[in-house]
Amino acid sequence: MSFPEDLLADEEEIVLHLRGHWKAVVLPAVVLVLAVTGLVTAWVLLPPSEGGRIxxxxxxxxxxxxxxxxxxxxxxxxxxxxxxxxxxxxxVQRGMLARERRDLPLERVNDHVMTQSLVDRMFGSGTLTIDSIGDQTAVLAGIPAAQLVQNTLYELIETAPAPVIEDPAPAADRG
Known part of the structure; x- marks a missing residue:
């Protein structure tokens, strides 16, 4: 998995690059195998008459x-x-033909919650919901090593520099 380096700011480095957990592809793969099997079975078993072709x-x-x-x-x-x-x-980047990319600065994150079902716990995956200032939420559904991702996110938030908040009123205007 490669990520375009030109999207990164100066001195910004990739810490984790993830895709959804592999368990998300099991059911679609089974559906495809059953679909192909059903089509081949119909092709072999149906008679070569017009009714069979229909x-x-x-x-x-x-x-x-x-x-x-x-x-x-x-x-x-x-x-x-x-x-x-x-x-x-x-x-968070989604899409092949039409692409959607969401950026969530770590300095704006104020809460992150990891949820795991029983199956998620067995596979080590989970869903990470990240809330930020301004009612912006990012949901990382079905990510592998969810606890590691949450811990890494916490460490990055703690080491990130605090945002600089400027007072819009000049010092002379304060009474």
């Missing part, structure tokens, strides 16, 4: 719909979603 076209249509919706679609979403944690921000 039946094969119907099976092919059903397989194409369910295979693309529940097989190829989730696989492409998994493949095209990246989570990048740098020394200064969290980047």
């Amino acid at each position: 039946g094969l076209l119907m099976v092919a249509g059903i397989v194409l719909y369910y295979g693309s919706r529940y097989g190829v679609g989730p696989l492409l979403r998994w493949w095209s979603t990246e989570y990048v944690l740098t020394t200064e921000r969290l980047l």
Whole structure:
């Protein structure tokens, strides 16, 4: 997995570069295998008559719909979603043709929560919800090594420089 270095600021370094946990591709892969198996079975078992061809076209249509919706679609979403944690921000990037990228500066993070189901705990994955100042929330769903990511995020937030808040009123105007 490579991430374009030109998106990073000066002296900003990539700490973690993640994709969703591999368990997210198991069910779509099973759907694709079942879809191909069903299509091949229909092709072999249906008679070579006109009724058999109509039946094969119907099976092919059903397989194409369910295979693309529940097989190829989730696989492409998994493949095209990246989570990048740098020394200064969290980047969430989604999409292949149309791309959406969210940047969340670490200095604005005020809360992060990790949730794990029983299956997540068995695989070491989890969902990390990161809240920031200004009601901006980033959800990193199904990330591998969720506890490590949360600990790394905490360490980066603690070592990040505090934001400089400037007083808009000049010192002479204060009474």
